[in-house]
Amino acid sequence: MTLPRILVLATGGTIAGQAGDAMRADYRPGQIGIEDYLKQASGLGVAADFTGRQIANIGSEDIDASIWSRLHAEIDLAMRDDGVDGIIVTHGTDTAEETAFLLDLTLPSTKPVVLVGAMRPADAVGYDGMRNFANAVRVAGDPDAAGRGVLVVMGDRVHSARDVRKAQTRATEAFRGFPRESVAIVTPSRLDWFGAPWRVGDAASLRFLPLPDVPILAVYAGMTAAAAARQLSDDPPGIVVSGLGEGNMPDPVRQILVQHARRGCLVVRASRTDEGLVDREPQDDANGFVASRALAPPKARLLTALLIANGITEPAEAQRHFDGR
Template identity: 65%
Template sequence: MKSKLTVLATGGTIAGIAGSAIAKDYRAGEIGIEDYLERVGGLGLEAELSGTQIANIDSADVGPAVWHPLRARAMEALADEECDGLIVTHGTDTLEETAFLLDLTLPANKPVVVVGAMRPADAVGYDGLRNFANAVRVASDAQAAGRGVLVVMGDRIFAARDVYKVRTRGTEAFRGFPRESVGMVTPASLEWFGAPWRSDTPARCGLPEDLPEVAIVYVYAGLDAQSVSRQLGSTTRGVVVAGVGEGNLPECVRQELVRLAREGTLVVRASRADEGMVDREPDDDTNAFVAARALNPQKARILLQLLLAGGETEPAAIQRAFDGR
């Protein structure tokens, strides 16, 4: 019996058109979901697919205006007894952020897979069809439930909390940290590297209409306190520091952030390194800082936004939330 899958489309390169098989430039989000499902109809996929167009844009333009209707429609699909799983098509530039937000705000009772492509649909070597076929295979597998939101790219399956984009070219553009891929998939095969890890099937966070302002401060050699203060406004409620090394920052910047933390701004130390694990250091308690652990700055920002929106303001409680991710 074929699985019944819902596809929610947001645009991106997977729906892009270049107008030439060898052109460098292309337009993201040109193919509508109905047209796309017609194109994949000839692949012989073992699933019944129904689609909804949430947006059709470059993922550089994705944000709350897309996240809210996307999450709302996803909740409807997951609550439908006729729906066996969910696929979200998305541009790769901000794919990891949307996947992580959905991972935090959706239940884990059914498979949810986010998929994209590195080449437009009319390019030589278009990877979108294979990635989509792989996503169908994963979303059709009952063992994909209980793993949170998954990302399928380049024959690999990643957990949303681990995945990040590492390359601007080539089809092997994503990696995972601290875990690499959690499974391997082709249109004809699927292998998991472990058992499902989500025992808390309900959504872990809500998604309120208004998300608080959280800034990301990127640390570089010579960064000073004045440069930091110029980036923050009167409505900024949190700061994620993309620090050097293990979340390190210049002393003058540290003192400025300590001052902000004492005034009620939440400060999270992350790393600008691709594989940057940031543990708590002895001064974090005194400074009221939070360590991002394995989350990169952009994901740390999303988690902090959701926690603040949910009314959490205590650094110790926010640290526990980061430790649990």
Template identity: 65%
Template sequence: MTKKLTVLATGGTIAGIAGSAIAPEYSAGEISIEDYLEKVGGLGLEAELSGRQIANIDSADMSPTVWNALHPAILEALGQEDCHGVIVTHGTDTLEETAFLLDLTLPADKPVVVVGAMRPADAVGYDGLRNFANAVRVASDPEAAGRGTLVVMGDRVFAARDVRKVRTRGTEAFRGFPRESVGLVTPSSLEWFGAPWRLDAAPAFVWSDDLPEVVILYVHAGLCAEELLRLVGEETRGIVVAGVGEGNMPERVRQELALMALGGIPVVRASRADEGLVDREGEDEVNRFVAARALNPQKARILLQLLLAGGVADPAAIQRSFDGR
């Protein structure tokens, strides 16, 4: 049976144009979803595709405004009995954040696949067509259900929790941590590395169209407490520390953050390192800090925003949620 898939477009390099096959620069989000579906129409994909343009932007400009349009559009598509899955086209710079947000707030009974490209559509070696064909293969597979939101890039299938962009160039720009990838895909084949893990289809969080402000403090040599104080404003509800090593920070900064945590602003310790766990340490109990575990700073920020939006502000409760990711 031919699967019916809904494609929701947000722009990005996959819809980008350079004006030259070898140009070093390009404009993201130039091709409309109608033109893109016409472009992929000649690939012989075994799916019936319909599309809708949510935005057409560089993903550096991704914002809650776009998320607030994208999320209900996905739910609407998933709610249609004849829709077998959803594909979201997206720029790669913030792809992991959108995918993680969707993973936490969508049911898992039908596949939702986020896909992008590292080269614009008129570049030599454009990877977007293959990535998109791979995404169609994944979204059409019944075994993709129950795995949460998935990301397809470079012939690999990643879970939204694990995926991260690790290179600025090249088609193998994404990796996963702690799981490298959950499947391998080509336009004609798909191999899963294990059974679905989201057998409970319900979303982990209720969607919020008014996410609270959570800032990320990037730790560097010479960071002073004054920089922290300038970063935190009256509307700040939470802080994620992109710490050195295992979420470490200068002592003076730690003292100021501990005072903020004591005053009711949750503080999550993550790491600016590309891979590795940030576990709880002895001082966290006294400081009222939360350890991000396997989540990088940008994903830790999204999880903290959702928790705060749902009224969860107690450090112990927040820690339990991070431990369960």
């Protein structure tokens, strides 16, 4: 049997974390190096021809532009390397949805790219990381995974980068998807897709470029214009509103954001709710706002920053990109 040739790019996280005691609740992420991890995986029978590279060894709350840039460059090279069949990124769960979405927007879909993490450290009772990793190998080694964009594997489920989000702080079934709950079920021995690939032959949607700082404005009941203005004092090039309900906000806050939109700031209305669509409302045209549709604030922030970096700042054109997610 020919083994799949898998490039594993390690960034740390709980999947490489240790507590020093199988019963402890606290632990340190990013303690196991990729070479040791791959030896352990191979020893357990995870079948692949692995190449491992350590990009970082951190908790994913500390992921930053320099790590994203190196990840993107390594995966871009692997996409053009005939000796690589698929790419796995081991990653902390806190920001896995953001890294996956950024890579999904800026990479072609010609080879499988899979992010995988864990909710328990490697020396804890019930460690879930090695099973998740074995599942990720099953997905990354499947030719039918190409054409599906970047995928996230957690808890025997495969999620699209567009849909996935972390929905719980501790449970091993911590990830959910919207509008698609998941796109496949996977175990170390079996993979069942729920539909055909949806990005066959697709190039990257946007160029990977340095990202401007786009803040998320957290809206709450009774928020004043002064409170909003304090958060937006640096006149950012874009703002994502974590709004009430379907991207709503108190009228004083709306008026502050209209002023920002009129000076050329790209203002995107998203929702702080767990899931749901944010559609355009009649006032959006006059206000110069964009509706985030299915994207929650963290992903809406990334898309907004990428659009600005790519020179797309006109609300109607930006809206077309959000509509296409």
